[in-house]
Amino acid sequence: MSPTGSLSLDNPALKTPAFARLPSWTKEKLSPLAIKKIQDVYDWVEQECIPREQIMKAQLEGPGNRWKTPSLMHELREKAKDRGLFNLFLPNHFVESPGLTNLEYSCCAEIMGRVYWAAQTMNCHAPETGNIELLAKYCSEEQKKKWLQPLLDGTAASAYSMTEPDVASSDATQIGIRMRREGDEYVIDGRKLYGNCLWNKELGFYILMGCSAPDNEDRWKRHTMIIVPCATPGITQVRNLTIMGYDHAPEGHGEYVYENVRVPAENVILGEGRAFEIAQGRLGPGRIHHCMRLVGQCERAYELALIRCRDPAKKPRGRFIGEFDSNIERIAQMRLELDQARLVVLNAADVMDTLGNKAGKRAIAQSKILVPRMATRIIDECMQLYGGQGLTQHTPLPEMWTYARFVRVADGPDAAHRHQVGREEMKTAEGFRQRHAEYLRRYRELAERYGEKVVSFDYGNLE
């Protein structure tokens, strides 16, 4: 039995490598279902995904295949579905959920992060996760049948389309693409950025946010969300956007022109003018999935760094790189920051589980701000340990770094999140001013009682 008699920690199922990095408090909260799923995800990634990394790459780089989902992906998705590994991300309060809490899924997500595309084999990849949650939350039953079910089944693919080239993305009220109602249809005109590439013919539809009532006095009611099938005439993809030079095929990031694009009005989600209600709801767990996968990705980078540290072919002045004490300190620092990042993300998941997404806002922002920076720093350090080779395709490190860097701006740059947190904190200042005024009042009382002169000390005008 563990020191304080925590029976759950004595469960032999928790003694495998799949659970080795988890904090005690997390292990204690895992349901039997979660313990099984985490182990299954671990086996899947270790045995089926990692050894296929070069094969996936080869299929993607083969002639003429760049924007086509590789057959290997289809094969793996079917297998993963059969093994019951699909849609694990959907939290247990949805009827469609396989039954995990956010905390439990986070443990899975870390493992998925070990391979760039592993989440996709389990239908747990962005933007699908956010979209599925959105549709499950806000669609009518009819819409669900038509658009949500195929996503859950893994037979369709969707994208999310919000950002625009000509406005400040951090202020969504500026979204300008025009949606005009004409009879039973909405007519869409304007430009969009990001959202997966049209060039991949397997993409089914966009969830698009547009401006349907530019003159509404309430600027939070000017926008509408609508499902736009990719096949609708009038959408042109100008080009694919690269991220630090990577095209991220076969999904990619598009740049689009919408000209007279006509979509049935029944595709509107929740109702005209209600886009912000939906957008708010989309900001929950999806935001930390990225972070948790980054933790897993960093663990992999870290393992490579350790391998380099003991590479018998790389011994400058006759010593393993890992025998230099500067590198011993570097490894330790990485280890500690990684463990810390995990604590931060698991806590955010747990707050969402126990207090709800809204109460979790700060913990989510904390993950978003701290984890991507930590991840770029750690991976950069790993690359540096590899010297010149660390930057080449000899290791997966450059792709890892780029992904972490991307997450630092996805869903808003970190400064935006800091502003949000900081503004909330400033509101608490008044309470502290009052509390300190009370200390001061009581001090004066006590000083008299003890016969001490009142000393003025001045850390702020408290009146």
Next chain:
Amino acid sequence: MSPTGSLSLDNPALKTPAFARLPSWTKEKLSPLAIKKIQDVYDWVEQECIPREQIMKAQLEGPGNRWKTPSLMHELREKAKDRGLFNLFLPNHFVESPGLTNLEYSCCAEIMGRVYWAAQTMNCHAPETGNIELLAKYCSEEQKKKWLQPLLDGTAASAYSMTEPDVASSDATQIGIRMRREGDEYVIDGRKLYGNCLWNKELGFYILMGCSAPDNEDRWKRHTMIIVPCATPGITQVRNLTIMGYDHAPEGHGEYVYENVRVPAENVILGEGRAFEIAQGRLGPGRIHHCMRLVGQCERAYELALIRCRDPAKKPRGRFIGEFDSNIERIAQMRLELDQARLVVLNAADVMDTLGNKAGKRAIAQSKILVPRMATRIIDECMQLYGGQGLTQHTPLPEMWTYARFVRVADGPDAAHRHQVGREEMKTAEGFRQRHAEYLRRYRELAERYGEKVVSFDYGNLE
């Protein structure tokens, strides 16, 4: 009920400010006793300690009193003892324990950290905490009665004496002060650094580590721990050591010469040559008490910063300091780092509770390395928000910074802890090398099956 039906979180006793910063998972683990104690500690610190800060200072700075424990401290200690707030730090597996786990006590310790000397009012201050744990663990019943009980009762004070001026402190095997057995006595000669000041006449004894068998082949058996009463003739205090200019009276940090100091052999703890067994055991929870108090201290510094941010007397160019968005970002960054530090320390406490002190080694080192640096950074930022005033006695910030800086070297500088963690990690490299060799083997197999050419990729010689 909370979203996932955690009954414990719905407990109204947990809704007070005393629990506001604690993560959900911690709250869920608190026993009813702990909930009561945390609240009591909170009330004690907020109502009895903070308003007396200037009075304590005045008593200490009064003429002729510098090295005497102020009467206010005695008064408060008695009161705190009456309220059942004594010795809370002693973990619940000791018979002498008031019954809290390390995790539960950590919640108390954070609150104590809000006032520099609050822990002392509750007999939870260093080095007493470490000494009490040591004596409780290793003393005979007779010794316990004589030396431990008065410490628990708060009627005596002790110090720990290990460091020496002439050797490398990070290598305890070099400790050189000589202990020679002569009949029923040990005769001690040499020099020591730190350990509280002799000048405070209330100090009762040192627990001293000396070299009793310099020629023993096993260097881990050369040293002995012994209790040295302060009144023993032959101990001279050369001077008090200041820390960044602060004398830390009335306890201080001494510098001593031992000349022909004779101590009864019955004062030896555990047995001659067994000092390292004891020293190992002393490295547990005490190491994170400092850290947790630092978290509380930083929360207080943070509150002062917020007060400054809304000080109506300080409005450069007509705006509150807290209206500048650079300061909004700073406040957010502090908030996040503080929450992160708390997670790290609480997790270390929980690991000790659930897996034992030994398994908690890395989590403890993590606290030790990360928290003091974070604390100096945060307090420094708070001082900077106050401009010139931030460095003066107008605020308690300079003393806070100094304490945090001191903790960065107390119990060993952070580089030493990093080395320890890093060396352990390096040992895991071989396992990862093997795992990657296995990935490679399986990749080759699969490549053949999929008809793909095997691409060489080279992140290390895995043979």
Next chain:
Amino acid sequence: MSPTGSLSLDNPALKTPAFARLPSWTKEKLSPLAIKKIQDVYDWVEQECIPREQIMKAQLEGPGNRWKTPSLMHELREKAKDRGLFNLFLPNHFVESPGLTNLEYSCCAEIMGRVYWAAQTMNCHAPETGNIELLAKYCSEEQKKKWLQPLLDGTAASAYSMTEPDVASSDATQIGIRMRREGDEYVIDGRKLYGNCLWNKELGFYILMGCSAPDNEDRWKRHTMIIVPCATPGITQVRNLTIMGYDHAPEGHGEYVYENVRVPAENVILGEGRAFEIAQGRLGPGRIHHCMRLVGQCERAYELALIRCRDPAKKPRGRFIGEFDSNIERIAQMRLELDQARLVVLNAADVMDTLGNKAGKRAIAQSKILVPRMATRIIDECMQLYGGQGLTQHTPLPEMWTYARFVRVADGPDAAHRHQVGREEMKTAEGFRQRHAEYLRRYRELAERYGEKVVSFDYGNLE
């Protein structure tokens, strides 16, 4: 001859340790007079000041002497004056100048920085330097004779009094202390912070900035500078302000109340309402003297760190601290940052010499922002290399760190300087926008010529 035939670098007088750290371009600019003075300052500090550090300390800590300038200081000042080392800081365009440029004096100032009080022995200490320059620039001949000459002779001491407790110091227009003209006098009422301590009876006068016309529409004309003799009745010093716990005796930092303080109107400098003209002028070279002394102070801290690195008494696991490669990296990093800091300050001095103080504004801000941070970081690292001892009075490092930290807020916190630089830079954006619009125009032209399609690329709306 040096590689490019720089005759000056071959001068054997430049081959001594006094010049060893100076960049070539600086050496080449030194006049024969400067070369002599730098060497003299070096000899003075190395032979007369450093060996007396403990004696100065002892005199200051002796009973009853705390706020009295030690006799040793008087003795050394006389000697230094005899050796022609007085007032070297005053740039060569003043008639009172001993003839050095700002660049040349900077080389002296670095050396002075090696001992906390060495500048004072040479009458080159703050605030005297700033005050002397101010008086030399703005006083009438009569005023000069009365107030400036004794400062130059070293027979009087002055202070500068600007900051106030109740307003935002970074916005000088808020200075509120009232100056009312009554007949031939000004009557002063209000509070001030900083400026040297009245308790030292050798202090002669304050240069005080007060508000003489609060209702003037032009807020830059509301304030006046006036010389206030310390002996004037009505000035009370409430207490001395400590800096990180240090009292900085025997000069200190005062906190004052002015009540009905009457000063002759002839003590006004330049004229009523012209304080901002003067304040502007005071912001020149004095701002970088601190920085250059910090460089010298850091060099000394660095030397101590090197000494520790090869201390035969401190060899954990049998190796010198300096044999651990993590410390080798630390030392290198310090070395590089120090050399960099020197380049930055010397360049600022040179810009003032060649283009004037106003054109040097950015270079001065650069020193102010970068050097104190670098200095606290380097000294902190040095303390850490010493372990626990690094924080005690065993080394001068804690005092050094505190001084560097103080400089980070003296003359305004670094954020204020960054804002000033940043606002200036933002004004240049328009020019770059136009330049890039021009690139774009020409690109379109060329694309046609080369028969290439114009690709849109979008790093900003340039219209």
Next chain:
Amino acid sequence: MSPTGSLSLDNPALKTPAFARLPSWTKEKLSPLAIKKIQDVYDWVEQECIPREQIMKAQLEGPGNRWKTPSLMHELREKAKDRGLFNLFLPNHFVESPGLTNLEYSCCAEIMGRVYWAAQTMNCHAPETGNIELLAKYCSEEQKKKWLQPLLDGTAASAYSMTEPDVASSDATQIGIRMRREGDEYVIDGRKLYGNCLWNKELGFYILMGCSAPDNEDRWKRHTMIIVPCATPGITQVRNLTIMGYDHAPEGHGEYVYENVRVPAENVILGEGRAFEIAQGRLGPGRIHHCMRLVGQCERAYELALIRCRDPAKKPRGRFIGEFDSNIERIAQMRLELDQARLVVLNAADVMDTLGNKAGKRAIAQSKILVPRMATRIIDECMQLYGGQGLTQHTPLPEMWTYARFVRVADGPDAAHRHQVGREEMKTAEGFRQRHAEYLRRYRELAERYGEKVVSFDYGNLE
């Protein structure tokens, strides 16, 4: 006239934008020739290169052209040669030099850095610069005619081949590729990494370092440098190495197998076994060209950031991004770090000019360590100001970041340079120990004279 009467600074030719960022001391050292060349380079880059950036890209990305030098490059090289802008990097002590000092060329290199490929149009690109200097220094007249002259004329291209996949690159004595003498030939067998791609048919030859005498007792005499024409049979390029995903076509970075490659013995440079003599000599100015170009590149990134700061299409909450004071601070910080980086590199160039390459070793290392890190940090910050767009091909920032990251490992990772500097510094410790022992000795003498007790202070055992 400038304040101190520096005539040269009054030269109207120095008032153009081409010189605006240069420090005074640098401007004063520029010869009339240099002033002309700097202006010409500036005009060339601004008017001929920048507007052609997208055209160069288009030519490279056109079908089938990836590994072919674009015709635009040939056109521009001819023009630049006609304008007298070729080979400016070759310092003025070579007979082949166009006559600039290292300092003067650095001013040109910064400007070249504004466009990734601008240096190549002026035959000032790596590895050509290092190779030309090497050949000019070590070749016989005959060799020069055959190999050097075409490089100087810009009619041939060369590469440098040192790194190997199977050994630690930071320890060149491990280079293992075998060179066996057979009659008038050397036979080469082994593997190499980096050095430009064979796939570009315009590449003429490699300067290869191989192991010709593995058993020589002096490990500094085991290696030989030899010129290997690309057309020699037996060299296979396994693949191109990407850098953070970029292929760096049309030059690239190769990975090669050498099998029975036969090269005439007359191609050996300097003599068998003398490779290390040459390698040492290659480490001079070339190392800072990269750094200086990075400074120019960062200036361009900075201009883009400023443009974004005032982009009228990007105004979150109605304010320019550049009106948020957090961004004002960011811009200021970038500005200061950039100016600092320039000072560091210009000083290194000047030290080489005035004291020689060897004496410049530390200043060169300083550039190498500080500038690439600063550059990645600054460019990263610029990308972040652009939000999501900052990572896409909408701006050149991702390519800039990647180049700066690459320079951090090119010519050895920064840790290697730090070790070198740190080891040299450690050697100076003994001198400081002696100097401090002398202070101590003199202190004791003086203490007696002043009648003060000698206080022990202990920053190290100085005996």
